[in-house]
Amino acid sequence: MDYKIIVLFIMLILFIALWLIVFFKGQNKIVNRTFNIFVINMAIWSFGLAMFYKSSDMKASLFWTDVLYLAGSLIPAAFLLLSFVFPSEESTISHFRQILIFAPNVILFGLFFFTPIIVKEVAIVNGAKGFIYGPGHIIWDLQFDTMFTWAFIRFIKKYRHYTGLAKTRLRYVIMGTLVGVILAGVTNVIMPWFNRFELLWLGPPLTLTWLICIVYGIVKYRLMDINVALTRVGIFTIVYVFVLGIPFFAGYKYDLWQVATWIMLFLATSGPFIYLYLQRRAEDALLRDQRRYQETLRKASKGMTLIKDLNKLLKLIVHILTKTIRIVYAGIYLYDEKKEVFILKMSRGGEARNTIANISKNSPFIRCLFQIKNPVPIEDMKNINNLKNIEEDDVNEAINLARDMHATLAIPSFVEDEMLGFLVLGDKISGHSYTDDDLAVLSILTNQAALAIENAEFYERAKIAEAERIQSEKFATIGRLATSAKHEINNPLQMISWSFQHMSMVLKDTKDNYKNIRERLNETINNTKEMIAKLTQRKNVLAPDVLNSLDKISALFDRTFSILERKGADDAEFVNSINEFCAGIDNVQKELLKASEGLKDKNAKEAIEEIIHFSGSVSKNMEKARDIYNVLRSSIETGEENAKRIENQTQIMHDLPRRLDTELTAIDIDKLLEASFSFARQQTYWENLSDTPIEKHIAKGLPKIKGYFSRLLVVFLNLTMNAYQAMTDAGLKTSWDRLIKVTATVDDPTEPSFVEIHFANKGPLIPDANLERIFERGFTTKKDGSGLGLHISRIQVEINKGTIYARNINGFGPEFVIRLPIWKEGVENETKASDN
Amino acid sequence: MRLKLLIIEDEPILLDQTEAFFDLYPRLEIFKAKTGEKAMEIIYKEKPEIIILDLKLGDYPAMDGMTVFEKLRKFDQKAEVIVMTALRDDSFEVGALRLGARAYFKKPFNSELLRNEVDKILKERSLA
Numbered sequence: 010m011d012y013k014i015i016v017l018f019i020m021l022i023l024f025i026a027l028w029l030i031v032f033f034k035g036q037n038k039i040v041n042r043t044f045n046i047f048v049i050n051m052a053i054w055s056f057g058l059a060m061f062y063k064s065s066d067m068k069a070s071l072f073w074t075d076v077l078y079l080a081g082s083l084i085p086a087a088f089l090l091l092s093f094v095f096p097s098e099e100s101t102i103s104h105f106r107q108i109l110i111f112a113p114n115v116i117l118f119g120l121f122f123f124t125p126i127i128v129k130e131v132a133i134v135n136g137a138k139g140f141i142y143g144p145g146h147i148i149w150d151l152q153f154d155t156m157f158t159w160a161f162i163r164f165i166k167k168y169r170h171y172t173g174l175a176k177t178r179l180r181y182v183i184m185g186t187l188v189g190v191i192l193a194g195v196t197n198v199i200m201p202w203f204n205r206f207e208l209l210w211l212g213p214p215l216t217l218t219w220l221i222c223i224v225y226g227i228v229k230y231r232l233m234d235i236n237v238a239l240t241r242v243g244i245f246t247i248v249y250v251f252v253l254g255i256p257f258f259a260g261y262k263y264d265l266w267q268v269a270t271w272i273m274l275f276l277a278t279s280g281p282f283i284y285l286y287l288q289r290r291a292e293d294a295l296l297r298d299q300r301r302y303q304e305t306l307r308k309a310s311k312g313m314t315l316i317k318d319l320n321k322l323l324k325l326i327v328h329i330l331t332k333t334i335r336i337v338y339a340g341i342y343l344y345d346e347k348k349e350v351f352i353l354k355m356s357r358g359g360e361a362r363n364t365i366a367n368i369s370k371n372s373p374f375i376r377c378l379f380q381i382k383n384p385v386p387i388e389d390m391k392n393i394n395n396l397k398n399i400e401e402d403d404v405n406e407a408i409n410l411a412r413d414m415h416a417t418l419a420i421p422s423f424v425e426d427e428m429l430g431f432l433v434l435g436d437k438i439s440g441h442s443y444t445d446d447d448l449a450v451l452s453i454l455t456n457q458a459a460l461a462i463e464n465a466e467f468y469e470r471a472k473i474a475e476a477e478r479i480q481s482e483k484f485a486t487i488g489r490l491a492t493s494a495k496h497e498i499n500n501p502l503q504m505i506s507w508s509f510q511h512m513s514m515v516l517k518d519t520k521d522n523y524k525n526i527r528e529r530l531n532e533t534i535n536n537t538k539e540m541i542a543k544l545t546q547r548k549n550v551l552a553p554d555v556l557n558s559l560d561k562i563s564a565l566f567d568r569t570f571s572i573l574e575r576k577g578a579d580d581a582e583f584v585n586s587i588n589e590f591c592a593g594i595d596n597v598q599k600e601l602l603k604a605s606e607g608l609k610d611k612n613a614k615e616a617i618e619e620i621i622h623f624s625g626s627v628s629k630n631m632e633k634a635r636d637i638y639n640v641l642r643s644s645i646e647t648g649e650e651n652a653k654r655i656e657n658q659t660q661i662m663h664d665l666p667r668r669l670d671t672e673l674t675a676i677d678i679d680k681l682l683e684a685s686f687s688f689a690r691q692q693t694y695w696e697n698l699s700d701t702p703i704e705k706h707i708a709k710g711l712p713k714i715k716g717y718f719s720r721l722l723v724v725f726l727n728l729t730m731n732a733y734q735a736m737t738d739a740g741l742k743t744s745w746d747r748l749i750k751v752t753a754t755v756d757d758p759t760e761p762s763f764v765e766i767h768f769a770n771k772g773p774l775i776p777d778a779n780l781e782r783i784f785e786r787g788f789t790t791k792k793d794g795s796g797l798g799l800h801i802s803r804i805q806v807e808i809n810k811g812t813i814y815a816r817n818i819n820g821f822g823p824e825f826v827i828r829l830p831i832w833k834e835g836v837e838n839e840t841k842a843s844d845n
Numbered sequence: 846m847r848l849k850l851l852i853i854e855d856e857p858i859l860l861d862q863t864e865a866f867f868d869l870y871p872r873l874e875i876f877k878a879k880t881g882e883k884a885m886e887i888i889y890k891e892k893p894e895i896i897i898l899d900l901k902l903g904d905y906p907a908m909d910g911m912t913v914f915e916k917l918r919k920f921d922q923k924a925e926v927i928v929m930t931a932l933r934d935d936s937f938e939v940g941a942l943r944l945g946a947r948a949y950f951k952k953p954f955n956s957e958l959l960r961n962e963v964d965k966i967l968k969e970r971s972l973a
Contacts (some may be wrong), residue, residue, distance in 0.1 A: 211971055499931030499951075499952040499953060500856050500859060500930075500931045500952060501952040502952065503856075503931070503952040503953040503954070504856070504858045504859055504862065505953075506953040506954075506955070506956075507859070507862045507953075508862070510955065510956045510957070511862065511865060511866075511956075656953055752961050
């Protein structure tokens with residue numbers, strides 16, 4: 010058999026094989042169907058040519074000529090159709106247009122098979138089998154050239170319009186087609202014009218390059234560089250030239266067909282292995298860099314789930330991406346459920362500074378990602394047609410936003426149906442575009458990252474929950490201990506308290522003695538008065554001053570002792586009356602002494618001296634009693650005060666829930682605050698921070714709030730400790746500089762729903778930019794801070810259905826405003842039942 | 846007419862202190878008990894008009910203050926009972942008030958409250 014026929018049959022087999030591959034890929038896509046038309050016609054063309062050469066009968070040859078030329082005309086028609094449906098997967102051409110494209114072929118069919126207008130006859134022309142064309146041959150040429158030209162124009166226009174992956178594929182198609190059209194066109198269109206048919210048979214083999222490019226570029230969607238495709242083609246061609254060429258050479262040249270058959274059997278078997286080996290080696294060399302970082306990314310994916318610290322994890326991801334793939338920029342956005350936005354959590358990139366800190370979940374960009382669900386080059390967003398409820402303007406807006414983010418590629422990350430976040434990657438430093446392999450590896454990385462991030466976030470939440478649980482358990486344990494200790498403390502407290510009270514009673518009971526003293530004095534004074542009265546009956550004895558003074562003494566005693574004897578006299582009256590008595594007696598004594606100088610009667614003088622002596626003695630004793638009383642009173646007060654403190658402290662601990670809070674209760678704000686301050690003082694005692702004045706202003710009749718006691722205790726304890734520390738860090742060390750002010754009122758006096766607590770401390774203000782950030786997990790300005798305190802506080806407040814925010818009071822310091830719902834009577838049972 | 850006052854308290858010092866408050870009351874004859882069993886003996890024998898009762902007693906849990914109270918009520922509906930206790934469980938307060946406690950004081954409390962209460966009883970009884 011003629012070698013040309015053999016080659017053409019081999020091409021037929023290859024075309025059919027290709028057709029089968031595409032056929033089994035699925036016929037639901039118009040691109041696949043169009044390509045099938047291509048390949049079938051290529052096969053028919055090749056078959057037609059083979060049969061043309063095989064047929065010895067001229068009539069049969071002419072028939073096959075018509076077949077091959079018809080097939081040849083269908084090829085550009087199919088290519089034109091392809092220009093309408095590629096690279097978009099949806100058909101953008103109506104059936105009518107499709108019919109129009111192939112309509113000339115119908116005419117050509119008639120012209121070929123029923124008239125000699127295009128090909129008159131088959132003949133040997135210039136030593137080779139060829140054709141004698143009819144006058145209408147130009148029709149075929151026109152159809153061929155017009156279709157191809159139109160198709161190329163369309164493809165070039167698309168190439169200019171499209172970006173990213175689609176653009177690369179179009180480049181494939183255009184370049185591959187050019188090569189094929191040029192080569193096949195020369196041998197099968199141009200040379201025949203000049204009646205040169207020697208190379209006619211080379212047409213189909215010369216389109217092999219074109220076909221393989223098309224296969225790679227379109228059917229498999231393998232976004233490989235064209236040089237890789239050409240390398241494969243080249244290797245394939247070389248291998249099979251040897252596999253087939255050597256046996257045929259042996260057969261034809263030396264007529265050793267048997268040997269040739271054996272050689273072909275051997276080479277055909279080993280051919281695929283040789284091809285694969287050479288292909289692998291060639292691609293390893295070509296794709297060394299790409300494979301290197303893809304391997305790094307795969308390894309990184311596996312290791313990520315071991316990292317529990319979220320920040321570290323995010324840093325690692327962006328670092329790997331920028332360093333390994335060598336890209337300009339990488340950023341990670343994570344979804345914040347509360348704010349319903351995607352927040353830029355981590356980024357890395359030299360000159361590219363992404364200023365888009367957060368993106369709303371309803372933005373077109375997010376909506377596009379949500380529907381696409383896969384890695385998408387930004388510019389390709391325009392090419393995706395199946396985005397529901399997203400208008401073209403929205404897509405453009407999404408692309409513009411992506412450009413502002415310096416994003417070339419966006420990779421959404423899903424856990425089940427929830428989009429956890431997304432990665433944005435900038436251009437590769439090399440300028441190359443992202444390949445399909447890149448997208449596949451990045452997709453794996455992103456999905457693994459999503460799991461790792463979920464893991465890390467869960468770990469952090471678990472850490473916080475565990476910290477809360479431990480703290481609650483601590484309080485509950487203290488509460489339980491306090492309950493059992495309380496009883497043991499209360500009895501001794503009672504004893505101490507009653508001891509002081511008893512002393513107080515004893516002191517006051519001394520008042521009974523005063524009665525005796527007064528009675529005795531009055532008796533003496535009366536006797537003296539009688540004596541003086543008797544004396545006044547005689548002449549020149551009585552000085553009216555003496556009687557006056559005696560009356561004054563008597564009155565002083567009466568007044569003072571009536572106070573002292575009175576039950577219920579308070580301490581101030583008691584002490585003051587003694588002071589007045591002592592001062593008064595002193596003066597009257599002097600008066601009496603002076604007044605009695607004139608008395609000549611010895612008995613009267615002696616009696617007066619006795620009164621002066623007695624009253625002086627009483628005065629001294631009263632002073633002593635007053636002093637002792639003052640000391641004892643002070644001790645009693647101190648003792649009672651300390652007993653009260655012990656009682657308060659144990660009561661605070663006793664009031665802690667004995668088990669972890671499981672239901673909402675009515676909470677007294679004052680008690681809650683006192684418990685917080687008490688614990689804070691205990692914790693800071695040794696650091697001398699406890700000496701911080703606290704001004705508390707609780708509105709009168711403030712209703713109780715509804716909440717979990719131990720959780721709210723954590724909140725106020727945190728605030729107090731933070732306030733202590735902030736004041737210390739600011740250098741405010743003495744009790745004159747430090748101050749905590751707490752006020753609590755209702756939101757609406759007429760219809761209160763919330764209690765609002767303002768918790769402020771003296772000290773430096775919080776920068777405005779940080780007023781909200783201080784509640785973020787991990788945010789801290791302290792060197793050793795965990796960044797969890799205020800974050801936990803906010804969580805606890807919100808669990809208690811309240812709110813907390815921070816602001817500054819100029820000239821004073823930062824203030825936290827906490828709103829908590831009021832415990833409303835009448836809905837208690839409902840609340841508890843619903844909680845239960 | 847002298848009234849009988851029974852003090853039931855397991856803490857010896859508190860028992861003496863309570864007694865000391867009422868020592869000089871001419872109208873009171875004072876009895877003391879540290880255990881529930883002893884208290885019941887005195888109750889059955891002397892039928893005190895006023896009882897100052899601690900809830901946790903020396904023979905707790907066999908005979909605690911509430912048990913004494915319940916037994917007292919079966920025996921004497923009219924005795925005035927003033928409860929004083931270091932315990933904080935609200936259920937005791939509810940129980941004591943249900944049994945007709947005159948007053949319920951939580952230790953530590955001011956002794957004047959106790960004396961005032963006794964004074965009131967004395968006044969009522971003297972008017973009656």
